[in-house]
Amino acid sequence: MSEKEDSRKEEQEKGGNHFGQRRMGVLYFPPPLPAARVGGRTSNSQERMQEYQEILIRELASPSVSRRRLAALDLVTGHDLSETRREQIHRLWELETDGETQRLLQQILEPPPGGEATLDAHAWEKGRADRWNLLRGLPQQGLGPAEQSLIRDWLPREQDPQILCGLLERARGWTEKTDVPGLLPFLNHPWNAVRSLALGIIIAKDPQSLIGYLPEMLKSPDPRVRLETLKALERLVPEEAGRLLRESLASDNPEERIMALHTAFTFDFNQIALAVLRLLLYETDREALELAGLLAITNPDPEMAIQICMLATRIRGNRATFLQDLAVSILKAAQLAGLVPPERSPAEQLDGMVRDKQRRLAERGRQPPGEEGAVAPGPPPATAPSTPTGAATATPASSPAPSSSPAPASSPAPASSPAPSAPPRPSPAPDPDSLVRKLDSTNPETVIEAVEELRKRNQELLLLHLQKLLRHDDARVRLRGLMLAESIDPRDLLRELRLLLFAPELRMQQEGMKLAFLMETELVVPLLLEKLDQKLHKEIRETIELFLVNNPSSALLNELILKQSHRQDGKIVTSELVKSVYESLRLLATFPLLPLPEILEAVVPRPPAAQPGVESLAKIVKTINRPAPATAPEPAWKEVALAAGAVLVQNARSIGVVLAATIFLLLIGRLMFGAAPTDHPPAQVRMAAPVEPAIATGPVEVSGTLLSMAKDRKSLVVQTGAGKFRIMCPGGFPPRKKGEPVRLVGTPCKVKVYGVPMLDFQRWIEASGTAAFER
Known part of the structure; x- marks a missing residue:
C-alpha cells in the first residue's frame, strides 16, 4: 500500500517539477530530452552511460x-x-533519512582499497572486470610516481573506451609536454569522449602539436x-577562433550553443559581445539563456547594460523582465569592479543612464547638421558606441584570416608525425562566377564554402548578393550575412532592410525587425513609418509601434x-500611438x-476655405501694395458728391446717369484711398482668400496699425485699410507696442482666412533671410 501511495505522490509531483525547483536543498532537474529531440547528440555507449548516471542521481x-x-x-555496482x-x-547522503539508503550511498562515496600495493605492472593483460576494479582503486588526484608510470604504460595498450576515459581523467593533472606524443593517437579515436579528453590535455601542455589535426577536428560532428x-x-x-566561436553561438543545435557558451568564458569577450547580445534577445533554450546572462555579468560593461535595458523596452513578456x-545585475x-562610481542603487543609476542616453537620441534631430557628430550615434549593427567596447571591435566576417592560420589538410596526418613534412600543393583558385552560382545551392554547406571563398577573394562581389544571404532559410548562412553586413557602412544597409x-513573407519581415533593432535609430524610423502605412500583421505592427514609442523625437511626433x-x-482626432509617443517624449x-x-x-x-476668383485676389494685392500716405488726404468722396450735385442742378434729366456714376466713383474712391478717418478703426472686413498658391512675385508693402503680437513675436495682427491681416515670420519680429504704426x-506666399484675411511670409523668409520691418 505504501508503494502505491509513494508512486501516486511521485506522479503528482511530476506535474509541478520545473527548472530550479528545490527539494530538501537539492536541485530537482526535469527529465532529460530524448536523443531524437536534441540535434547533434551522438548515441554512443559512453554518453548513454553518462545519461543513465544522471537519471540514477535524480532518482x-x-x-x-x-x-x-x-x-x-x-x-x-560498476x-x-x-x-x-x-x-x-x-x-x-547528508539529507537522506532512510538507513539502508544511507549505507549504500556511504559505500559509493568511500573509495575501495587500492594504492601501490594493489598495482600490477601488467594490469592491461587482465580481464575487463579486474582492470575496472584497479582503475577505481586509483585516486583522481595526487597520484604517486608508481601510479603515473603504470598509467603511461597502460594508456597505449587499453582498448576499452570507458577505461580509457578514466585513465585520461587521472592523467590530466600530472602529464607533461613529453607525454603529448603518446596522446596524439587518441585524437583519431572513434569515441568523442576519448578525443575530447585527450585534446584538453594536449591543449594545456603543447597546443603547437595540434596544427596538423585542427582542420579535421573542426569538422567533427x-x-x-x-x-x-x-x-x-x-x-x-x-x-579565427573568435569567428568560429560566433558561428557556434548561432548554431541551430542548442547543445552546441550551450557548449560554446561554456567555452566563451575563456575567450576574449570583445570578440563575441554582439553574438551574446543576439542570444539574450532571441535564445529559446533556458540553459543557454542563463549562461549568456552569466557571461555578460562576468564581463560587465556599463554601455552593454544600457543597451540591454533599452532593448528590453522594445519587447514584451518575461523576456523583457529578464x-x-x-541589465541591473551587469x-x-x-x-563592484570600479568601472562605474556607485552614486546610487544600481537600478536607479541605470534608469538615469538610460534616460540620459534616450534624451540625447531624442535631441539629435534638434541639432544643427554641423554638430551631428557630437552626439554618440545609436546602435548600428556592428560598430556602435551603445554596444560594449568589445562589440565595437568585434572581428568582422570580411576580414581574412591571418597568414599563420593553418591550411585545411586533405587527410589527417598519421599519429607518429602530426605535422606534415611538406606543405600540401595549393589548389587552383576557383572561378568567381562559379562561386556566385554556388550561392544558389540548396545545400547550406555549399553556400557557406562559397561565402568564405568570396569573402577572401572578392568581397565587393559578395556584397551584391548580401540580400540573398539575409533571406536564406539556414541560420548559419543568415549569420554570415549579418557578419558581412557589419563590415559595411550602416547607411548601405537601408536597401537591404527595405x-x-x-517582403510578403512574415518570416522575412521578422528578420528585418531583428536587423532594425541593431541599426541606428534615425536611419530606421523613416522606413518603419512607411511600413506602418501598410496593412500589417499584428505582431509586426505591435513591434513597430513599440519601437517608435521607445525612440521618440520631435520630428517623429x-x-x-x-x-x-x-x-x-x-x-x-488623433491615434493612441501619437499620444504614447508624446508622453514618452515629454518624459x-x-x-x-x-x-x-x-x-x-x-x-x-x-480644411481649405472658400477661394475667391483671381480678379478679387489681384485687387487685394494691389490694395496692400499701395503705401499709406503720411497725412490723411481730404476724402475724395466729398468732392465727388459736390460734383454730382452741380450736375443735378444743371441737368435734371440726367439724374439717373449721374446717380449711377456717383455710386461707381464712391466705390472706386473707397478702394483706392481707404475709408474716411474716424476715431476708431473701421469694422473688420471679412473676405475669403485661398490657401494656395503664391499671390505675388515682387515685394509687397503692408502699412497699418499694430493690433496684437504673439508672445514668441513670430506672428502679429495689423489693421490696414483693407482689413485685418495676421502676418507670420519664423525669424521673429522686433518688439512693438499695441497701436503703433508699422x-x-x-x-507673401499664402493668404489664409480663418475668420479674417491672413498674410504668410514664411516661405519668403526661409528663402531670403530676414524681413524688412520699419516704422
Missing part, C-alpha cells in the same frame, strides 16, 4: 524510499563517477571536440500627427514641450 532525490534504494544499489557527481551524492579545438585555435590564431533584471557588477521589411490625425466636427525632453492639444492645433492642417515689406 536519489525521489520522494519514494524504494526508488532511492534501487538507485543507490545500482550506483554501487559506475565510475566523476567528482561533480560524487559531490551531488554526498549532499544527498561532436560539439565538444569542436569547442576543445577552438580553445587550441584561440592560442594559435585568436581572430533583460531588465540582467551595472552592479560594473560598480527589402526585408517589405510631427510625422505621426500629420499621418494619423485629422479634424472632425471642429475637433482634432525625456529637456526643453519645454507644449501641451499635446496645442501641438495638434498647430500641426494638423485646417510697415512691413516682403513677398
